[in-house]
Amino acid sequence: MHYYRLVRVDGPQRSWEAETTTYFDSLDDADQREIVAFHWRPDRRSPLTEPHLHLGPGARVGYERLHRAHIPTGQITIQDVLLLAINDLGVDPLIDRETALQTRTETRA
Structure with missing residues (x-):
């Protein structure tokens, strides 16, 4: 279970960001x-x-x-935990692997 708080971010692209607490x-x-x-x-x-x-x-x-x-x-993300389960522990993903990897890339940007 991850807990987050919303933080206001300055800049034209995003006004809020979720921060893990x-x-x-x-x-x-x-x-x-x-x-x-x-x-x-x-x-x-x-x-x-x-x-x-x-x-x-x-x-x-x-x-x-x-x-x-x-x-x-x-510090780890929920995506890290899910990818560990899929890639290393043999859990079948609910979405295809390529989509899961794309999701991880987007969260690291």
């Missing part, structure tokens, strides 16, 4: 065990404010302490 995204296996979760909560209510990921039991890593670890990442 927090996210909690996860991918689960068929048995609903978490494989990977991406977290970022930069407010002071969380002891860890940097973007990070968790490898859950569904990842089948086999090292118990790694399931509790906060593995540092850069």
